[in-house]
Amino acid sequence: MLKRKLVFHRWVSVGGRPAFDPRDVAARLRSRVAADGDFAVFDSGDAVTAVEVVQVGSEGDPTNFKLYALRNADNRPFKWDSTGSARPISFRPHEYPADVSHVSIWPDGTCAQDYAKEVPRLSRLSLFLRRKMNAHVKFDALYREDMLTKLKSLQGQIRSVEVAMTKRHPDSSGGVFGTLIPETFGERAPSVRFTLGMGRYGPRNRYLDGETEEQIFSLAEQADDFVSNMIIRGRNSSTGRVETVNLLQERLQTEANFSRSSDVPSLPNAAEVFRALEQSYQVFQRDGKIASAVQGQQMRGTK
Known part of the structure; x- marks a missing residue:
């Protein structure tokens, strides 16, 4: 089977x-x-x-x-x-x-x-x-319906994101790479895997900046085009706990x-x-x- x-x-x-x-x-x-x-x-x-x-x-x-x-x-x-x-x-x-x-x-x-x-x-x-x-x-x-609720609960308090991407589709917007990956590097590499985060040992009240967060959601929009894996971690504004959203499992x-x-x-x-x-x-x-x-x-x- x-x-x-x-x-x-x-x-x-x-x-x-x-x-x-x-x-x-x-x-x-x-x-x-x-x-x-x-x-x-x-x-x-x-x-x-x-x-x-x-x-x-x-x-x-x-x-x-x-x-x-x-x-x-x-x-x-x-x-x-x-x-x-x-x-x-x-x-x-x-x-x-x-x-x-x-x-x-x-x-x-x-x-x-x-x-x-x-x-x-x-x-x-x-x-x-x-x-x-x-x-x-x-x-x-x-x-799934509750995915948006999960992401909203992390808004402004994203600690890290893990992304794996295949070579960009010719029609995919290069703009989403502006903050996360230099354009020239994206063109050279057929696949890219990276983690952005505040570090395990740094202050617990530091989070990714708003521009980077916007780039993360832009990538998530185009997951069908080239994102093969995406895991977002952040602090839930309601519970105060660090939670994980595995985008492709949602x-x-x-x-x-x-x-x-x-x-x-x-x-x-x-x-x-x-x-x-x-x-x-x-x-x-x-x-x-x-x-x-x-x-x-x-x-x-x-x-």
Whole structure:
């Protein structure tokens, strides 16, 4: 069995652009790919992405995609054995090493994907649709209802933050790096892990300054783009205790186990994944968790 997290988001149309209609976009994309298979692939120069339409939804059913992160010739893995021998892995033209995520988009503004290490994030899908289909959509992380309350209780009294980030997405705003990471360093390093804090042995009434706190929440907003881990520690203004908020554990999500694909054992059975996404959506809707969830952009409202 393969374990995956099923992570939920909110999607919205982009202001000043035509309203995003997932069913229309999926139908047009399927038609374009049927006429030219290469249309499914987009090379941004920094990353190669492919999108496959699995199902064009209806008024109440989701539109389903497979979202692929592909590796071009300069970034492909190779074979190695215990004799120390390295050899290339052979691929035919138009074949790529790939990682995949299954994405469901509902008409009501909800979106979900299965998540595991190395799977492509939804920022790839939005970029693909914008560049290839002239369709503009923004995906925003959803967090459990009490997450915002937890962050507000630490407002102005954050002691430290631990952050791990992968290489920035080409469309991510560089402004959020102004205080935390110099731009030139961010460009050189494919991944960065750091801790900012007041120190374990310093005065207990010292906290990160307001500008740094604002940068932290800016990073948290864009967690889907490049933040792979974020842990915030601060003093609760009500209790006086130092508390911890692990941002990625606060996501609106659930876990599921899937049988392996009969064709590719390292992949989960796609039909099971889409079925689990739909079932989780129904449960979260029934319990009111989607309606009460906090969107990532709301975190800056804690300031």
